[in-house]
Amino acid sequence: MNKYTHHNNELTLKNLNQEVSLKGWVSKKRNLGGLIFIDLRDMHGITQLLCRPESPIYEEVSQLKNEYVIEVKGVVLERESKNNQILTGDIEVLISDLNVLNTAVNPPITISDQDNISEEVRLKYRYLDLRKPSSKSYLIKRSLITQQVRQTLLKNDFLELETPYLVKTTPEGAKEFIVPSRLYHGEGYALAQSPQIFKQLYMISGFEKYFQIARCFRDEDLRADRQLEFTQIDIEASFSKEEDIFNLSEEIMQAIFKNVLNKELKLPIEKMTYENAFNLYGSDKPDLRFELKLMDYTSKIKRFNIPLFENKEMVRALIVPNNPIFTRKYFDKLTEIVKKNHGDALAYVKNENNNLQGSIAKFVDTSLVEENHILFLIPGTYFNATNATGALRKQLGQDLNMIDENLESLVWIVDFPLFEYDENDQRLYARHHPFTAPKNASEFTTNPKDMIARAYDLVWNGYEVGGGSMRIYDQTIQNQMFETLGFTKEEIENKFGFFIDALKYGTPPHGGIAFGLDRIVMLATKTDNIKDVIAFPKTQSAKDLMMGSPSMIVEEQLEELGLKVVK
Structure with missing residues (x-):
C-alpha cells in the first residue's frame, strides 16, 4: 500500500475526490442496511470510512472488530449526514483497499471518553486508557509544555546537563528510597530526591547556567498532587540574584501561557511575603482567585465570655453569605477538616433575618455577624488556628463556587522563615533545605529561630509549582547552618564533607529554582x-497495577544483596 497521505483529523471538503491512504485503529463499526461505516482512529483524530455491499473487499471489511489495526486506501466523498463534533465530520472515505496490520481481542475497557470505569481498572490497563483522546491530550500538552520550557532556557544560554540518580543518603528532607549495593553488603545508595547538591557543584565547576528535566524520587504518602517519582524542571545560575530568577521564571511561564495555552500572562507577577500570605489566607500557597480573607476575632469574641474560647491565644474567623449548603452534615464535614489541620474546634453562628442560630448562638448577639451571613470561628495558637482557618477557606471557596475557573492566579511568595522548630524533637529544621542562604547570616548566633531565608515559591491557583532560593556559597556560613541544625562535626564531615570541601575552592554566588512539571501540566489542563x-x-496506595509492583523480592536476589526480610 502507498505511503500514508493524511492523519485522521486532516481531511475536509477541500479533499473531495482525492485518493488517500490512512492508518489507525478501528474505533467503531456500524452496519446500516448493508452499508458498513467505520470510525478510524489515530492519535490525531477520527475519519469515517465507508464500504458498500458491492465492494470486492466487503466481506473482509465486515470481519473487522474494534481495535483492529488497519491501513486503507480510498476516495474522499462528502457525507450525507454530517458530524460537526469532529474536524473531519463533512467527509468520509470510500474504501477501495484494506490491509489488516493486526487483530485484537475485545478490550477489557471501552476506548471512549464517555466510559465510567474505576481509576483502578483504568490504571491496570493504562496502555488502553491512553488510547482515549482525553487521556492522550494530557500527555500531548505535557510534551508541548516541556519543549516550550526547553526552548526558553536554551534561548537564554542555559546548558542541559545531567546528574546522577544513585546518590548518598542524606539527612533532612523527605524519606528516601534506598538501593542496596550488591558489591558492598550493608551499604547502599539513595535515589536522588532532587539534583540540589549536583547543580550547585556545576556552579562550582564554572558552568554558570544549568538546567535539567530531572526525575526525582521521594518515599512519601501519595495524594492528588504527589507521586513517588516526579519530574522537575531544575534550574541554577551563577552570579545571579533573586530578580534574575524571577525574570527568567516569568519568561518561562509567559511562554507556556502564550504558545501552549493561548492565554495572556501579565508580568511582573505579584510578590507577597510569607507572613502576609499566612496571616491573610492561612497558607503559604494561597488561591487568590477568590477574595475571602481571614480575620482576627480574638478581641471581638472576648467580651462574650464563651467557654470554648477561654485561655486561647487567638480566634481566627471567616464570614460568608448564608447558603442552603450549610446543614448539620456539612458542618460536621467542616469540623473534620479543621481538626485535621490542627484547629482546636470549629464554632459558628448564623444570622438569618436577625435570628441567630449555631453552636454559640446563645452566647452572642447580632452585632457579631451581619444579617444573612454566617461566621466561622476557630480558636487555638496563632499557627494552628490560622492553618486550620486557611484549610476551611479553601473548602468554602470550592463548595460555595467562589472560584472563577476562568481566572489564573500566579503569585510569588517570598521572605520565608529559614527554619522551622519541632516541639517534639526540640530542634530546628531547615524550612527549604540546608543550602538556602539567609538574609542576615550574623543572626545564626543570636536569633536563628527568626531568620529569614532568601527563598521564594511560585504559586499558581493555590498550588506550589516552583520553589527555589539563593544558595549559601561561603563555607563558614554553610558550617554555621549545619551546626544550627544540630549536626556534629563528625556528622557534617560524614554527610556533606565533599560539599564543604568543594566550597573552599572559589564558589560563585548562585541560586536557582525547580518547577514541578507534573503540577504545571495538571493546572494547565x-x-x-x-x-x-x-x-x-x-495509585494512591503506591502500587503500579499494570505491572503488579511492588512485588516480592526472590530469595536469590536477597542473598546476592546480603539482605534478610524481617516479618
Missing part, C-alpha cells in the same frame, strides 16, 4: 488529579 498527566502513574 484543568485536571485536579496529577495521575492524569503522568503516563504510567502509581
